[in-house]
Amino acid sequence: MTTEAAEYFSRELLGWYRQNKRVLPWRMNRDPYRIWVSEVMLQQTRVDTVIPYYERFMDKFPTAEALAEAPEAEVLKCWEGLGYYSRARNLQAGAQEVVSRHDGVVPDDKAAVSALRGVGPYTAGAIMSIAFNRPEPAVDGNVMRVLSRYFCLEDDIAKPSTRVSIEKLAASLIPEGAAGDFNQALMELGALVCTPKSPGCLTCPVMAHCEGRMAGKEHILPIKTKAKPPRPELRLAALVTGTGSHAGKILIRQRPDTGLLARMWELPHIAGPSIAAAEDSDMPKKRRRAGAKAEPVPQRVREEQMDILCRTLAGEERVLIRPTSWWGEAEHVFSHLVWDVQVYITEFGFMLEEAAAAQEASALLADRAAEAHAVYAWQHDAGNEPAAEAAEADNLASLPANYRWIGPEDMSNYAFPNVFLRILREYWETVD
DNA sequence: AATCCGGGGTA
DNA sequence: TACCCAGGATT
Incomplete structure (x- = not known):
């Protein structure tokens, strides 16, 4: 991989994002609390699903202090239907930590943010880069897919070690002074263009140097081992x-x-x-398909x-x-x-x-x-x-x-x- | 490293 | 139907 290809990638992607970014409720400003809530809601959850929940949640709990003081039952009720309910309970615990240990202000400090309940490597990177423009990587499923394709990486993204190596790569790509926009650009590209199936290569701003596509492997990347069936x-x-x-x-x-x-x-x-x-029992073992009528x-x-x-x-x-x-x-x-x-x-x-x-x-x-x-x-x-x-x-x-x-x-x-x-x-x- | 934790969109 | 998703905590 050449340095030019990497610089091209960062430059073109950033330019594309600034022209094409979606208007989303958590992009109104850079209030770290608003960014934090959005990132937690967006864990394993799509933008369109999150938007109405986010509006209601911010209306009800506009600050970390408001969230910290609320009865947990109200927070859960606000999260009802969104799934992964430990996210809601952890977010409130995190808000209480912000109030008790950081005077109600989300700290501009990577270690302190990472220490908050429910904040892992991805969310910490997202908060630090988007809210504070710190050059930290924020590697989620989108980013692993985009980078696996662009750099034709065939490591199994289901392995934690792969995420770590992609974080290092992502960090090296952040343009000077543009961490927040660049990280969001990576995710925006993954959500809108470099989608899991049938990626829109023809409209991709970095297609010209995409190694995965040049190798004809854009459809098989990223490599990911299958999870056990439920x-x-x-x-x-x-x-x-x-x-x-x-x-x-x-x-x-x-x-x-x-x-x-x-x-x-x-x-x-x-x-x-x-x-x-x-x-x-001697009953015939028929596998019922979801959506089909039960026997x-x-x-x-x-x-x-x-x-x-x-x-x-x-x-x-x-x-x-x-x-x-x-x-x-x-x-x-x-x-x-x-x-x-x-x-x-x-x-x-x-x-x-x-x-x-x-x-x-x-x-x-x-x-x-x-x-x-x-x-x-x-x-x-x-x-x-x-x-x-x-x-x-x-x-x-x-x-x-x-x-x-x-x-x-x-x-x-x-x-x-x-x-x-x-x-x-x-x-x-x-x-x- | 593997498992637990929801729910919905997509092709 | 199978796969995926702006992951983190626990063990």
Whole structure:
């Protein structure tokens, strides 16, 4: 690679960017807090998706101090639907660090910015270059693709070591005094011209010296090893309908403080029988394509699933419900996981007389009745209430602390992952 | 170095 | 359908 080709690249790309850059809300000024928020939102997320979220977020949390002081639930609600919710929690933690350690001002200091929660090598480089015009590289997926093609680099960009070497290359290309524009130019080219598939070489400002294209390899670059496919999981979810004082409401619960979808709200649900166990059966293993209609599930299986769902919630969470009917299905795709969510309508509370009658009819139901009875006794030991008064458990049973009854008007107070948003919105429409 | 963490656009 | 995306934290 010649020095001339590199200088040509930087010069032409910078000129192209200054003529063609998009008007975006985070390009109004160089407020480092605004840049920071935009860069975090843009992690693994497209510009068009981010824009409306960014507008709402900056309207609600215009400064690091405002974000630092906000209740976390409000921040999550503002992030609802955007995904990777740890970004929101880390961003707020970072804002709190800025307030407590840097007097509310994002520091013009690479080490200090890198130390902020949720700020990694890319985001640190982006903030330092775009907000402060410091000559730091900001290497994301776009930049790795553009540079892999232009310099015909055949290293696997899935390897961390490749990102490090490309960072050194990117740093060497930054024109004097133009770090912010140049880094954005690299990403803008990757987003608008040097796209993953069918790159627009004919409109590319640096096509003339692109080594990847000259080698005829622009379509196979960058080299990237494939990720493992996500594993499928069956989830059984309960739309628990309230009665009495909770008529018209349904039951939701909050997830734990850590792990998947931390502190988000959801329908109570459990993991279904493992996929592996299902495939051990003599059923034909048909791979269902996403978007295709599911195989019809036999009523027998529906009843088994309802039963497992009710018994498990009673046994593990002390939530007493009884099955009503199958409601529908929803899919939720994570990067490493696919949930097949089967949703069942259930009623809150459990009538002991009914359970006793069922005891004679079915061994499975007998198990549930026995468990429910035990749970009921556990709940009412303290009060010494006679079991006969269990008919309206609705008003007697207390819920675990992470459970809430909500109506449609309460949706704006809780942050849900998309799959439960879809289910709940559709459900509220049908009950109206 | 591998895994976990969402969701949506694209060809 | 497969791939990709303005990645970072954890282990």
